[in-house]
Amino acid sequence: MSFVEHTINPYQVALQQFNRASAHLRDIDDSLLEYMRYPRREFTVNFPVRMDDGSTKIHTGYRVHHSTVLGPSKGGIRYDSAVTLDEVRALAMWMSWKCSLVGLPYGGAKGGVIVDPRSLSMGEKERLTRRYASELIPLISPHSDVPAPDMGTDGQTMAWIMDTYSMTVGYSVPAIVTGKPLVIGGSEGRKQATGRGVITVMMEAMRRAGIMDSGSVRVAVQGFGNVGSHAAYYAHENGFKVVAVSDIQGGIYNANGLHIPSVMEHQTIYGTVVGFPGAESVSNSELLEVPCDVLIPAALENQITEKNADKIKAKFVIEGANGPTTPEADDILNGRGVTVVPDVLANAGGVIVSYFEWVQDLQAFFWSEDEIFRKMDPFLIRAYEVTTRMSEEKGIDMRTAAQVTAIKRVAEALKTRGFYP
Numbered sequence: 001m002s003f004v005e006h007t008i009n010p011y012q013v014a015l016q017q018f019n020r021a022s023a024h025l026r027d028i029d030d031s032l033l034e035y036m037r038y039p040r041r042e043f044t045v046n047f048p049v050r051m052d053d054g055s056t057k058i059h060t061g062y063r064v065h066h067s068t069v070l071g072p073s074k075g076g077i078r079y080d081s082a083v084t085l086d087e088v089r090a091l092a093m094w095m096s097w098k099c100s101l102v103g104l105p106y107g108g109a110k111g112g113v114i115v116d117p118r119s120l121s122m123g124e125k126e127r128l129t130r131r132y133a134s135e136l137i138p139l140i141s142p143h144s145d146v147p148a149p150d151m152g153t154d155g156q157t158m159a160w161i162m163d164t165y166s167m168t169v170g171y172s173v174p175a176i177v178t179g180k181p182l183v184i185g186g187s188e189g190r191k192q193a194t195g196r197g198v199i200t201v202m203m204e205a206m207r208r209a210g211i212m213d214s215g216s217v218r219v220a221v222q223g224f225g226n227v228g229s230h231a232a233y234y235a236h237e238n239g240f241k242v243v244a245v246s247d248i249q250g251g252i253y254n255a256n257g258l259h260i261p262s263v264m265e266h267q268t269i270y271g272t273v274v275g276f277p278g279a280e281s282v283s284n285s286e287l288l289e290v291p292c293d294v295l296i297p298a299a300l301e302n303q304i305t306e307k308n309a310d311k312i313k314a315k316f317v318i319e320g321a322n323g324p325t326t327p328e329a330d331d332i333l334n335g336r337g338v339t340v341v342p343d344v345l346a347n348a349g350g351v352i353v354s355y356f357e358w359v360q361d362l363q364a365f366f367w368s369e370d371e372i373f374r375k376m377d378p379f380l381i382r383a384y385e386v387t388t389r390m391s392e393e394k395g396i397d398m399r400t401a402a403q404v405t406a407i408k409r410v411a412e413a414l415k416t417r418g419f420y421p
Contacts, residue, residue, distance in 0.1 A: 195230025197349015
C-alpha cells in the first residue's frame with residue numbers, strides 16, 4: 001500500500017530536464033550552462049547519535065548548495081531512510097529553478113539525513129537534529145543558507161536547529177531557518193502555504209482553460225501529508241469535488257466526493273485516511289489512475305512514469321511534490337494533451353512564504369495570515385503568466401518553459417556577476 005517505488009535516479013531526471021531546457025537557450029554561453037549543471041558545493045557528514053538504550057549509532061547526512069548566484073541558498077531538510085546524495089542534488093537544483101522562476105532572491109539548496117524518523121523517540125530525534133545542525137554550522141547562516149522543513153521534519157525540527165545555531169553564536173537568530181513555530185519567529189500561513197499555493201495554481205489553470213464551474217471538477221490527491229492535506233482542504237473549500245486522497249498506508253475513493261474536513265479528522269484519530277467510512281479502498285498506484293479531471297501528486301518523486309502515464313485519466317496534473325513525473329512520462333502526457341503544471345511552479349507557495357518568514361525575522365516585523373496570502377498569490381500568478389508566455393512563444397511544454405525562464409534568469413545573474421577571481 002506504500003507509494004510507487006522506482007529506482008530512477010532523481011539527479012539524472014533533473015539533468016535530463018535541464019538539458020531539454022538548455023536546447024532552447026542558444027543565446028546563453030555553453031560555459032554558463034555547464035556551470036549550472038553542477039552543485040556549487042556538497043557536504044557529507046557522518047555523526048554519532050546517542051540512543052535511548054545507551055548505544056551510539058552513526059548517521060549520514062548531506063547538505064547540497066546548487067546555486068548562490070541570486071542570494072542565499074534555500075531548501076528543506078528531509079529525514080528518510082531512502083535519502084541519497086543524488087536525490088539531494090536533484091532537489092537542490094529544482095530549488096534553484098523554483099526560486100528563480102517566482103522571483104525570489106535565493107539560490108537552491110537541500111539537505112537530508114538517512115534515517116527513518118518514525119523509528120526515533122522524541123529525545124533521539126532531538127539529539128540527531130542538534131548534532132546534524134552543529135555539523136552544518138560552517139555552511140548555514142541567515143545570509144548564506146537558510147534551511148526549512150521537508151519530508152520527515154517539521155517546525156519542532158527547525159526550532160532545534162535554530163536553538164543549536166543560536167547557542168553556538170551566542171544570541172538568538174530566528175532567521176537561520178524558516179518553517180518554525182510562531183512563538184519563536186515563525187510566519188502565519190507557513191504550514192498551509194504549499195498546499196494552498198497548489199490550489200491557487202490549479203485555479204489559474206482552470207481559469208485559463210475556461211473552466212468556471214468548480215463543482216464539476218473532480219480532484220485526486222496522492223499524498224495526505226502537509227502539502228496534500230492542505231491542497232485537498234483548499235480544493236474542497238473552493239467547491240471542487242475531491243474524489244480521492246491517500247497516505248503512506250493507502251488511499252480512499254468516492255466518485256461523489258469526500259468531505260475533506262472529516263477525512264482530516266479521521267486521519268488525526270486513526271493515523272491514516274484508510275478506513276474512512278463511505279469510501280472505497282485504493283492503493284497509491286491505483287489512485288493515480290482514478291477517473292478525475294485534476295491529479296495532484298503530492299507525495300514522492302517518480303510516481304508518474306512511462307509505465308503508468310498512459311493510464312492517467314486526468315486532463316491536468318498539478319505537481320504538489322518535487323519531481324513526481326519522469327521525462328518519459330512527460331512526453332506521454334504532453335502527447336495526450338494533458339496539461340502538466342510543473343513542481344517548480346505548482347508547489348512554490350511554500351518557499352514564497354518561507355521568504356516572507358525570513359524577511360519578517362530580519363526586520364522583526366510580522367504580518368497577518370491575510371497579508372501573507374494576499375502577498376503570496378500574485379507571485380504564483382505572475383510566475384504562471386511568464387511560464388505560459390514562454391510556452392507559447394517557443395512551442396514547448398510548461399515544465400520546459402518554466403525551466404527555460406528560471407535558468408535564463410540565473411544565467412543572466414551569473415553573467416552579470418562574472419566568475420571570481
